[in-house]
Amino acid sequence: MKMKVLVTATNYSTLCAEAKQLLEQNGCEVVENPHDRPMTFNELKEVVSDIDAVVAGVDTWNEEVFRLAPRLKVISRFGVGVDNIDLEKAKEFGIQVTNAPRLNSNAVAELTINLILNTLRNTPNLHVTTRQGYWERFVGNELQNRSVGLLGFGNIAQNVAKKLQGFDVNVYAYDKFPNKDIAKRLNVQFTDYEEILNKCDVVSMHLPLLKETYHFMDESKFSQMKQDSYFINTSRGPLVDEKALWHALNEGKLAAAAIDVYEEEPTSKDNPLFDLDNVITTPHTAAETYEVYHNVSLMTAKAILEVKVGNKPQNLLNE
Template identity: 80%
Template sequence: MKVLVTATNYSILCEEAKQLLENNGFEVMENPHDRPMTFDELKEIVTDIEAVVAGVDTWNEAVFAIAPKLKIISRFGVGVDNIDLDKAKEHGIRVTNAPRLNSNAVAELTINFILNALRNTPNLHESTRKGNWERFVGNELQNRSVGLLGFGNIAQSVARKLQGFDVDIYAYDKYPNEQIARELNVQIVPYEEILEKCDIVSMHLPLLEETHHFMDDNKFTKMKQGSYFVNTSRGSLVDEKALYRALKSGSLTAAAIDVYEEEPTNKENPLFELDNVITTPHTAAETFEVYHNVSLLTAKAIIDVKNGAQPENLLN
């Protein structure tokens, strides 16, 4: 049985999971590219594939139609907006994901982003290495208000990590966990209130049809003058052109983003022209700990399906 792994660095970072699959009779085929695979690349090999450990490649009807042996897609992560769950079910393909296992890693990068944006450390790093000695005056996190758009596992982890910073924390969620909010001293409020009053707004919503371009010109205009914006969730939650305008106009002091509307993003992305943007290449969950834990969970899900058992975290 052949397993295609489109998540990158599998042999290097997921040796134990790969061995587990091979010990259970699977032949592991790996993504040879250091990026998501395209449809043209997938169609060359997917015909004989029976299981997939999926990164953020697109898995839809076009792929399923030429993958008659495919039985399971085990998402190497949480978000499954790149997988058509309904069409997968029609084709008898089970889809699983790996919730919670990357929450700490993404939350840590979110805190990293907030602190770096407030103190402009990436730009100062580059400037100092060039022999300059800038006296940039930044802002402290203490006594600030932080707003979390979404209050799932990652946002809750961010809230926990913010406890020692003496900040006021607000969150918006369509179905908020009120008990955890009380435990973490987080005030659940409408998103409009977060935009209007918070110094830092951090995006943690899932990408759904209703949340596509959730942050647009209208919402950026409503944000507090001089505030900061962070996105470690999904790029398409944000209209990048609207974000550019908010940063260019100075209504936002800075933004820090790990995700983009199109990935890999193009080097000509207008956001890269701005000094008040911190950017990373969708790397929030890229830690040794996440790779180890998620790879084992996805491997076990594939083995379960082979053995006729219901896999953990079945989505369809």
């Protein structure tokens, strides 16, 4: 059976050649996203009518799209989070949804550490001003002996905690389903989120995006944070009310913040956060490594091929 696979994740031919070859060698025709960004609904509706499978980026996959894709049998998410895919509606339409857990956790954890250190020392701004001919003096803070709070303690946060061990910091975590064994091994203390906000010098967001976590960080929670603390988000943009974050930064409650994700993506160049000197921004790039592309692309391709031959795919989310 010939299978037509739409890949909305970007840079597929360049960074996922082995996975693309695997699909083609097993009787699949691969159609790639021609845009260097997530596809819009209007763009999807032009191509999904004869698609059998999708390797999905962060485009929106909901009932409106499913009705236009009568042949669609599987969506294999190129990553972990599936907040952009309506799992229940997909099940109603007979569409299996898979993801690729754990494979990007090291990459995201490394960028999280990168952002924490850059935020404390203001290195991105110093890089710019030095190249402009200034010799700016900026007195930053050291991470040693500080308290770092992790909101969420899944694979990525656990990896962050592991990497923080060499920095001589106190690590705290909040999670509705705490893994106490891993926390003990990593010298992490579980507590409630209020204590993390009140006492931690650095707060790093690692919660999943669910209905109950939408705008988890709002005006009230930012007001609870320790004066002159730092906020990091490499999880999902809608977990944070960006207006509330702007106020916390602009009014001096937070010393600085670093964010890789936004309420709307791609975010606009007119985003008010970009007018602030005490925020570091990156374009949802935490999982953008050669290693992640290689490993995730193979896992997603194999899931599609399992469906192609009638088998249950690995990491099926909507049985």
